[in-house]
Amino acid sequence: MSFVPLSHFLSSVFFVGSFRRHRVILSAGLLGFGLTGAALLASQAKSTGPTPDEALARLVDGNKRFVAGSVTHPNQTAERRLAVANGQAPFAIILTCADSRVSPEIYFDQGIGDLFVIRNAGNILDDHVIGSMEYAVEHLHASLIVVVGHSKCGAVSAAAAGGEAPGHIRSIVGAIEPAVEKVKGQPGDKVDNALRANAQHVAGILRRVEPILGEAVKTGHVKVVAARYDLESGQIELLP
Numbered sequence: 649m650s651f652v653p654l655s656h657f658l659s660s661v662f663f664v665g666s667f668r669r670h671r672v673i674l675s676a677g678l679l680g681f682g683l684t685g686a687a688l689l690a691s692q693a694k695s696t697g698p699t700p701d702e703a704l705a706r707l708v709d710g711n712k713r714f715v716a717g718s719v720t721h722p723n724q725t726a727e728r729r730l731a732v733a734n735g736q737a738p739f740a741i742i743l744t745c746a747d748s749r750v751s752p753e754i755y756f757d758q759g760i761g762d763l764f765v766i767r768n769a770g771n772i773l774d775d776h777v778i779g780s781m782e783y784a785v786e787h788l789h790a791s792l793i794v795v796v797g798h799s800k801c802g803a804v805s806a807a808a809a810g811g812e813a814p815g816h817i818r819s820i821v822g823a824i825e826p827a828v829e830k831v832k833g834q835p836g837d838k839v840d841n842a843l844r845a846n847a848q849h850v851a852g853i854l855r856r857v858e859p860i861l862g863e864a865v866k867t868g869h870v871k872v873v874a875a876r877y878d879l880e881s882g883q884i885e886l887l888p
Contacts, residue, residue, distance in 0.1 A: 700871030703739045703792035710757035711884040723759025732761035740764070741784050743850065744796040745771050745803065750877055752796065755884065764790055770803030771795055772823040773850055782860040791870055793854055793861075796884070797847035798877040804828075804843040847874040848887055 698706060713719050741764045742752040752758070752765050764784040766777055784790045797804070806813055807824035827846035834841050851874035855865045864870035874887040 697737065697789055697791060698739050700791045700868075703790075704794075704871065704873060707740060707756045707758075707792075707794065708884070708886075711755055711882075713757045714755050715882045719757045721759065722757065723762055728760050736761050736764075736788060738762055738764040738784065738788060738790050740792040740794060741781055741790045742766070742794050742796060743771050743773075743777065743781075744877070745769060745798055745801055747798060747801065749879055750796070750798045755877060755882055764788065769817075769820050770801065770807075770824050771797055771847065771850060772803075772820060773853060778854070778857060778861070781854070785864050785870055786860055793851075793870060793872045794875055795847045795851045795854070795872070796875045796877050797843040799840065799843070799879045801839070801843050804846060805839050808839050808842050844874075844876055844887055847876065850874070851887075 697703075710719075738761060740762070742756075743766045744750055744752055746767045746769050752763055756763065764780075766780055768777070781793060785793075803820050804824055804827075806817070807821045807828050812818070813821045824842070824846050827849050828838075828842045830845045830849070831838065831841035851872045854861055854872045856862050861870065861872075865872060876885045876887060877883075878885070
């Protein structure tokens with residue numbers, strides 16, 4: 649079964665307004681992100697920040713340190729805290745699960761101001777998530793987006809189990825169901841298959857969504873990658 653169109657997908661998950669509307673809201677609220685203080689730092693990031701491949705290599709290297717137990721805890725000093733207090737220039741955007749065991753700054757061994765992190769159950773998309781990414785790409789000049797699913801994900805397990813989820817949890821399960829359907833009947837663990845497919849599905853949408861992210865991907869300024877984090881080994885696996 650193929651994935652549902654973007655319009656249907658977004659309408660099923662916490663969708664508020666059109667892309668046009670969220671861009672207006674986002675523009676009006678930029679001061680809430682400290683845009684004035686961040687302008688200089690973001691401008692410098694645009695000209696000196698890592699390329700998408702360099703940013704990915706930086707994350708991969710950090711994860712290798714984490715797995716090996718040789719983390720360096722970069723950019724976590726009092727000096728770094730003061731340096732970024734008036735502006736941010738993260739080199740990568742991470743969309744991952746809200747699960748308490750999956751903190752990107754820890755498993756990628758990064759520090760304050762390095763990552764623009766967005767978390768929700770099941771690492772799913774809605775208008776606010778996409779708008780936040782657009783802000784980080786257009787104004788902070790982040791060059792990489794990584795969608796990270798993780799082993800034993802409760803949200804994916806609920807979607808794979810089927811049945812009716814209570815309350816607003818239903819909207820989360822509904823967003824993951826296309827991935828569950830895609831891998832139905834495949835050999836192996838159905839939850840693990842689905843969490844991989846879900847991360848890939850979300851990454852695929854982000855590569856195409858207009859007007860900002862899709863264009864940035866087309867021009868090579870941004871790369872979108874799907875990945876799987878293993879709770880036991882701590883290892884990040886990049887997905888095709």
